[in-house]
Amino acid sequence: MKAQPFKAIVSDANVLIDYVKANKKILHLAVKHLCEIYIPVPVLKEVKDISRGELEKLGINIFEPTIDQLIQAAQKPFGLSFEDQLFF
């Protein structure tokens, strides 16, 4: 049986900003050699220097959370932001 590929979600815009500022191509290498990468739209919206199209070209999957996930994230504990809470 073929093993399922690892999947990773970038839930913190800071991580994405760091990679974009350092070298966008790292993201493509990560997709190619390490795992599938997913970024939720609300996290992408926080990053100015890269577009959805560019990320998709690098092999990254952009996806929309469900309404329920959004509503749950809005009931966050104090220390985390809405985006931090989306997938925790």
Place this chain on the structure above:
Amino acid sequence: MTTNPIAINLRRLRGSRGITQGDLAKKAKLSRIAYSNVENGKASPRVNNLQQIADALDVSIQELVTPVPTINSLRFRAKKMSTGHARDSRDQIVAEVAFWLRDYSGLEEKLSKQRPNVFKNIKANNPKEYAAKVREIWKLENDEPINDICGLVEHAGVKIKLLKSDLDVFFGLSAYDQNGYPAIVVNVREDISVERQIFTVAHELGHIVMHQGSFDGGFAEEREKEEKEADQFASYFLMPQEAFEKSWEENKGLHWLKSILHIKRVYKISYRTVINRLVEQGVDKKIWESFNLEYQKQYGGNLRNHKEPHSLDPLDFLEDRLSALTQEALAKELISVSRAAAILDISIEEMRDRINAWSLVNESATV
């Protein structure tokens, strides 16, 4: 009436921008009926449609799905709201204040930095006496100008928010958070002079000190008597009578126009506050007209539309306690970077720049 937070938020945000359902639907690339069903709570939107609406309103999707926290004690300073747009704008201000107050109180709690409410038990007979007592609590000399009203008030545990609103009848409000700590919000729109913004802080402080029983969470029109008392409090708090008399005496050699302008600069108040004080002292009300004419003669400009002559700079009116608490909470890893950005209502990229700026100064300070 719907209790669906998405519907409530949409209605308020759209109304405060003064746009129709049709205009917003078009901007969000939706049919008017589809949009209307979401705003009326009749349909649950698909997330991509909600994102399109958020983009059209230029807000985050979070603002559409998060219920606005309740503020139990609020005093909104504004004249009568005669249009739906004005009422929605007012509700939008209250929503922004509610989130800000919740975050600010949360930070204070996390950091154990709540400050006692020192205004609770002050008793006096009139606004002038109240102003003197507050100055006494803060150990201000009788003739001492207040150079940093935000710093002073924040130090005493009153939260301050500077907010820009296009609602032309709105200058400020005061409120209490869920723990009973007071807060003041000031409209810092560009056409409102810094002097007026400073006066608003003092005016709202007057309400907090003198009218604690009238914070009911409602939007009653301004109560004339209380407003006059708060104005009087503000005037005497910013410029005690002794200070005014001393300055007027010291300026005896100056032309009266220059004396008014000088005093207004010293105490960071409007020329109107100085003239009002002169009128209170028995000077003829014609001084208003004379001031305008004389000003025009000496300086060549007129003072229409609430123009403030020789006015202060926005740098004279800054608040920083929330930012300092956020910095501390970040350093102690009590909040994430994106949460810090949300608390300060800035983007993550701006937050990163700010963190770099903080590090730069802190590192330089330790060298």
